[in-house]
Amino acid sequence: MQSDGLHFEFAVDGENFASAGTASETIKNTLKKLGLPPATVRRTAIAMYEGEINMVIHAGGGTAVVDITPTAIEIELKDEGPGIADIELAMREGYSTAPEEIRMLGFGAGMGLSNMKKYSDEMKIESEVSKGTRVLLKINI
Amino acid sequence: MSQEKRLHTVTLDQDKCKGCVACMRRCPTGAIRVRDGKAKIYYDKCIGCGECVRVCHHHAKKAVYDSFDIIKNYKYKIALPAPSFFGQFNNLENLGLIIAGLKRIGFDEVMEVSIGAELSSDATRRVLKEGTIKKPVISTACPAILQLILLKYHSLTENLLNLLAPVDIVAKLARENAIKKTGLKAEDIGVFFISPCPAKVFALKSGLGVEKPLVDGVLAASEVYFKLLPELKNIKDCTEVASTGLLGFAWACSGGEAAGIMKDKYIAADGIENCMNVLKELEDNKLDHMDFVELNACIGGCVGGVLNIENPFVARSKIRELNKSLPLSKNSIESVGKELDYFKWETNPETNxxxxxxxxxxxxxxxxxDIDAIMKQLPGLDCGNCGAPTCRAFAEDIVDGAVDISLCTRKETNENNNK
Incomplete structure (x- = not known):
């Protein structure tokens, strides 16, 4: 663990919508307790929630690692899912590969990645088809 | 706000408190600890919801309200009964009876809070049309919910409906009218709310959204009920008529306020946990397509208030019956001759x-x-034996220096689990 910071690791359970969002909820409550500005808390919570849901929908779960340092909130979302073939296309608002039954639940509107970009200060995606995806999000404090 | 400046909405009868953890576990904001065998309320975290009063089997938790006798301190006395108050009586066919009865027990005038509710609905429709508040607009009529948002959901303050509570609206109107009618000074006129809950006591006494409190006292629905009941049968030839339509009285129950905005895209949730779930979804932008969100801390809405007599579901049924004979609405911003600004908050409430x-x-x-490090030593059972509602709350108390880790009686459980 780094000094002057907080470190969190979460296993994100795949195929379980009921518990999806618990990791981002924990981070949100932590940030509130730390007294960060409401807008920063909300941006972080939404960006992370979208990432968490993506792993549930597309990758059968994964891991979320969060570091809160004096200057930023850094989130790493990693899965061993199908990967993203065309990242640029996937980033477009409204583009979705979510199956119909997921959309019926109100998810999979194709806003996940674009919202993650919109609400974070830095975003990096590394993905390899049939290997998995790694998303890094940074929200400056 | 500092501890001293916070109002005490709930008090503890030290002799009756057995130091059980019922209230502490129930408290939605973690404002209660059991210390030295007695429950202790941290008022700076209390939202006045009254859940602890409801769950205390020993009747040690008491909601704070004013004694009925304080009305005697004023020359001209005005009663403001909450919409839910009308749902407390059996076989009530004429709403006017309650008004006549209140006049027999000492009030010179009665103004139904439901009048303010209808005015608030009219004002809300206009605010929604103006589009000045971020959608979804969140109702601020339930003071426990407003306090909760100010405490825990700071990013939602820009969604708050910036209107006075119905009771504040009628308090303002009633005093103005009485000054004109009687020629008395403002301070000789006593305006009293007949309240279903302690949260209203807090809101009205501290003046939430207003420069200074608009009511002079908050009376408990239950106490007024018992004074009123014997008088009701003595009323012959009642000439009083209620000045509210069904939209106003509908505010007694969850969904009533939302119905008054005349739009379809709304949510009405009741019960404090349910409301917290909705607030969480609002924070995560999951309810962005909604126009309006009504939240009531009590199950069933104001009829579920802890100062009421009747079971909330029975009260709801009674209100429904009474509403059958009423027109839709009797009050509008035009009918009282005011501008929209009259109904808006005078000051924005501050976050806590x-x-x-x-x-x-x-x-x-x-x-x-440090809290995370302590958490690793605790069993994670949230048993409450240490006097804190959860292990995490206990860890926070330790870091704050309030208690010592030795209070945890079940650390061995953790050690066994880790073997």
Whole structure:
């Protein structure tokens, strides 16, 4: 663990919508307790929630690692899912590969990645088809 | 707000408190600890919801309200009965009877809070049309919910409906009218709310959204009920008529306020946990397509208030019956001759920062890190034996220096689990 910071690791359970969002909820409550500005808390919570849901929908779960340092909130979302073939296309608002039954639940509107970009200060995606995806999000404090 | 400046909405009868953990476990904001065998309320975190009063089997928790006798301190006395108050009586066919009865027990005038509710509905429709508040617009009529948002959901303050509560609206109108009618000074006129809940006591006494409190006292629905009941049968030839339509009285129950905005895209949730789930979804932008969100801390809405007599579901049925004979609405902003601004908040309520670990971010970070380290030593059972509602709350108390880890009686459980 780094000094002057907080470190969190979460296993994100795949195929379980009921518990999806618990990791981002924990981070949100932590940030509130730390007294960060409401807008920063909300941006972080939404960006992370979208990432968490993506792993549930597309990758059968994964891991979320969060570091809160004096200057930023850094989130790493990693899965061993199908990967993203065309990242640029996937980033477009409204583009979705979510199956119909997921959309019926109100998810999979194709806003996940674009919202993650919109609400974070830095975003990096590394993905390899049939290997998995790694998303890094940074929200400056 | 400091502990001293916070109002005490709930008090403890030290002799009756057995030090059980019922209220502590129920408290939605973690404002209660059991220390030295007695429940202790941290008022800076209390939202006045009254859940602890409801769950205390020993009747040690008491809601704070004014004694009925305070009305005697004023020359001209006005009663403001809550919409839910009309749902407390059996076989009530004429709403006018309650008004006549209140006049027999000492009030010179009665103005139904439901009048303010209809005015608030009219004002809300206009605010929604103006589009000045971020959608979804969140109702602020339930003071426990408003306090909760100010305590825990700071990013939602820009969604708050900036209107006075119905009771504040009628209090303002009633005093103005009485000054004109009687020629008395403002301070000789006593305006009293007949309240279903302690949260209203807090809101009205501290003046939430107003420069200074608009009512002179808050009376408990239950206490007024018992004074009123024997008088009701003595009323012959009642000439009083209620001045509200069904939209106003509908505010007694969850969904009533939302129905008054005349739009379809709304949510009405009741019960404090349900409301917290909705607030969480609002924070995560999951309810962005909604126009309006009505939240009531009590199950069933105001009929579920802890100062009422009747079971909330029975009261709801009674209100429904009474509403059958009423027109839709009897009051509008035009009918009282006011502008929209008259109904708006005079001041924006301030957020409450008491949940943050420290003003200094670096110190807060260090404290959080210490809390996490302590959490690893605790069993994670949330048993409450230490006097804190959860292991995490206990860890925070330790870091704050309030208690010692030796209070945990079940650390061995953790050690066994880890073997």
């Amino acid at each position: 920062d008491v949940l943050r670990l420290d003003e200094d971010f670096m110190v807060a970070l260090k404290k959080m890190s």
